Amino acid sequence: MTVSVRDLTKKYGSKVAVDHLSFDVRPGVVTGFLGPNGSGKSTTMRCMLGLDRPDGGEVSFDGQRFRDLPTPLHQVGALLDASYVHPARTARNHLRWLAVSNGLPQKRADEVLEMVGLTAVAKGRPKKFSLGMKQRLGLASVLLGDPQVVILDEPANGLDPEGIRWIRDVLVHLASQGRAVLVSSHQLSEMALMADDLVVIGQGRLIEQGTVDQFVSRYALTWVRVVSPQASALAPAVEAGGGRVEWIGPDSFDAHGVESAAIGEAAARDGIVLHELSPQTGSLEDAFLKATASVQEYTTHLEASSDGGAA
């Protein structure tokens, strides 16, 4: 099932939260949904599920509007916030009412509780749950209807490292089964590990949609790490070839603006020994920060000092 967002617009008074946003979520891949705080990710997800009424545009699930899906839990499983549970209703009963609403057997609640490892606390009340347990309960509600589309807003919030890894594995597994998975997160290192596609937005507008590799190669810096006992002899040749040299040690430098092949050829030509010649690429975080630099809603004016404090 393909999710198609077209020209989606949502305003709160004069504030435009989502601005003519269009993107697709393909089946079989994890699509990361990225954007700075206040960029409109959660609003977009609420509009996709019909919880907020968009001022324009439309969202379709294989051509069907969400509100026209007769039993949505079978098609779309969503977790927007793990706290959307009644604190005094047991975990099992929370899942049971959801299951019954879509004609699922009540025993399905126990099955998904088992899947997320909450069987032991099935009769527990969420008011006594940790945030990580609530996230697991939320994921259980997503899995109830065995949906073709999974939409998650910051699912790793509050999870410990084991939990983060678990949720990553679950999402990758769900995508490998052919489901469309849309997940927002600020944990970019996690996103780099699990996402295939990215939708990056800022101030409600689309900045980029494509694969993670495309996004990183477009926005992140690339350079070549050179380590050589004759580095000082090689550096002029690199600069002569149009590169910029940034020294990182007496025997090593980073070369910007020049390909590794050109450096290798120059070294060979001058008989220079190389201990390392490796192309380097910035992280997804670097790419994200560069791509969204102009659309940050909230920026700090504090600079980190060298001792780790703030100046």
Added chain:
Amino acid sequence: MNILRSEWLKWRTVRMHWLLVGIAMGLPIVVSILTAIFRNDGMLDKSSVYELVLGTSFVTAILSGVAAAVVTSGEYGHLTIRPTFAAMPRRGVVLAAKALLTLLIGIATQVVVLVVAITASFSILDSRGILSTQPVADAMPAMIGSVAFVAMLALVGHALGALFRSAPLSITTIILWPLLVENIIGALLVAITDNESVLDWLPFRIGFEMLSYSAFDMGDGGMFSDGPTRLQASLYFGAVSLGLTLLASLVASRRDS
């Protein structure tokens, strides 16, 4: 039907809901039983049991409204309304199911009150040798009216909860509106129109009188000499509660959740 079952499952799996309904039922039952046990002034008969139970049922009505307001506004307070609408996107159907459930719980609440309070009181009076002077049939219209009123006021509580999305505001409104605000409005209307009959059409004033056993027992079927009959009063208050429910459903269907 799945949606109604789901809403019922939601309702019955929170202890607070049972507690609120229990409190709503408790007062008329306890007061009538205690009265049947301890009152000993020679004025007590089965007729006065009806008056007592029906009279104290206004508390049941108010508390049923409060309970419904707490349940519905709680959906917004805990934001469980979002997974609800995400699982059941046809909001009109969901809200209709909630309203129907509220109505049924209101009916069940007052039926239990009437059956338990009157049966227990009569048993006590019988054991004390106090004979009946009033056939049950005479009290039946008022008892039916009380069941309808409790259900309607519960519906009003549900509507206010959906409109305000705030338990404190909904509860305050459902308590102060009939007990204070409507009296102020009535006084103003009388002052402006110089016509006391306008009071006959204040919704809660009519609604509360539906509970009164002796007030309706005036031959013409109504408490007001020139005012609406019991049927008219019931229809009028029913229309008010239904109108409020439809308004709340319309607003809740259209705005962001």
